[in-house]
Amino acid sequence: METSGKQRPTMADVAEQAGVSRALVSIVFRDQPGASPRTRDRVLRVADEIGYRPDSAARLLARGRSRTLGVMFTVHQPFQADLVEGIYPEAERLGYDVLLSATTRGRGEARAVEALLGHRCEAVILLGPDAQPADLDALGHRTVAVSVGRRVPHARVDSVHTAEGKGVRQAMEHLVELGHRGIVHIDGGRGPGSAERRRAYRTAMRRHGLERELRVIPGEHTEQSGIDAGRLLLAERDHGRPLPTAVLAGNDRCAMGLLMTLARAGVEVPRDLSVVGYDDSHLSHLMPIGLTTVRQDAVLMAEYAVRFAVERLENAVSEPREAVLDPKLTVRGTSGPPPGG
């Protein structure tokens, strides 16, 4: 029974055991021509026996490149989890490794990014970054950076996001067509995409001649935010102000919080009130009737992000690029005609 403190085997160990040179082992492990099938087999067998695994630190040091993409993300955001799920396969397909670094309460974006760069990531993919554009621009000058879910207009940073305006417009048209007029928006505060969604909501309300009904309840991309907004609306109702007939939530989490609050208060969705979310994260399916929401294709966004990073690394793209994906309203059970309609 070996001790766990034992030295991990190196290429030299494999080479010795297999009776070949270190270089040959290297060739075998890089899957390069220059080794006979027989030797190849033997080397791999020996390596497996003694439990050798290539040391990526050394490998990375030796070849100039790390072929590693760093991903900064926030635990607790289901949509970002979807993105992470999409990043892995695409990175692998292009021959890149992925390193994750989470932002948490005591660990800001700067820290998370530093960790990634320290590990020699060649590029950094930032999921919903909250940093100042200037900081992002600075980062973009130090390394290849891609922002997902948030535009970064005047910075040396590629970005991938959805046409928030279109998504909101679709949602609004859907609601208006159903007959809604009192449509409230719970916004996402500083969350990625919120500013654009808020703006598009305002525009849509005005376009439909509903400026008098226009109302934005400040929030953020959390369930709590939806709960708070729901309580606010219910409290107002109890004081005589009628409920809106529809709510456009900042994202799915917010919509879920709102739905829970409404359900508890006996407000039936969509009979008494319609709710539209944003993201189409797996939460959307949580409700039996399904959440009407604006779908952002996480897999596609992830693929774009990875490809932007890789292309910039390999082809020395100079201009910052922007991928704007079309969102798609996904009508499910939480939207319907307004009570009076």
Next chain:
Amino acid sequence: METSGKQRPTMADVAEQAGVSRALVSIVFRDQPGASPRTRDRVLRVADEIGYRPDSAARLLARGRSRTLGVMFTVHQPFQADLVEGIYPEAERLGYDVLLSATTRGRGEARAVEALLGHRCEAVILLGPDAQPADLDALGHRTVAVSVGRRVPHARVDSVHTAEGKGVRQAMEHLVELGHRGIVHIDGGRGPGSAERRRAYRTAMRRHGLERELRVIPGEHTEQSGIDAGRLLLAERDHGRPLPTAVLAGNDRCAMGLLMTLARAGVEVPRDLSVVGYDDSHLSHLMPIGLTTVRQDAVLMAEYAVRFAVERLENAVSEPREAVLDPKLTVRGTSGPPPGG
């Protein structure tokens, strides 16, 4: 405007600019005695100017140790997100770096762990591993491994988990005291802790003389599972079989799915039915009335896991250790007396 393809500066660059030896720069950056304050300042200033940052790959290669802990986790599990949040600060406190590796659909536990080991993690912390005990044992022989949320009885793996039995017992006693008899358990399938929870549920039912009411609905630790179970129960009710008066869900996500389904069907919680979750993830607060759940202290578990790993690395602990934390029933709004009671 520099190109991003520019070589990153190395210690040699700093040394040259500062007019000292490479070794001295190394001393400064390791915060070791042997450099005068003046030189120290100068080196740091120069380093900052030219944008030098230590290359952790090279550093890691040079000193034998990486001082890095690898964490395998599943995106999409809020409780694991809580754990990750707890791991970072404790690791930092003990001077360790953290590397995350996610399991996703196309990326199994083996792959995730390989990635970590390839990056020279000295120890691996597995959040809710699903691997065979034999595989875990093998892993434990190759490196230091800690399993969180799942016991690994006969393997060279430390583990941190809660006393599932106690948690379930508390929940069951709470329900029985309220007067419940028809208590159904939606289990967590192969999810971490499920086996123990299921067993404890059965034991508790028998202890209270309710073996005739005993019922386990197979499930897993997802919202969908709760939804499915809810639909099943509702369908049965429509065919004449009465609803149970209480449900002990496999975890909070499952409980949430169930609650959504019940709310939609007009079943009022806790008036018509009580629901108890497990984990006390942030989901528990989602419902305005709050989810009655069994609290697992994620931060404490994370601290134990990190400490186990570090102590084993530094003090050559030989015996596998096990931390069993006491869960605590947290009574909120989803539990109450049964309809008839």
Next chain:
DNA sequence: GCGCGCTACTAGAGCGCGCTAGTCGACCCC
């Protein structure tokens, strides 16, 4: 003068790998 201890600093050998520039033998072609 010499040895001593101390601080400030440097030389240089690795860490485990990738990769370039080879070597060596077999085979082929005129």
Next chain:
DNA sequence: GGGGTCGACTAGCGCGCTCTAGTAGCGCGC
């Protein structure tokens, strides 16, 4: 049989850092 090509393999440098074993210089006591 000389020269060329090709496949299989090896020697050894260098990646950016850490760390041991130094050296240089200085003040001190005798």
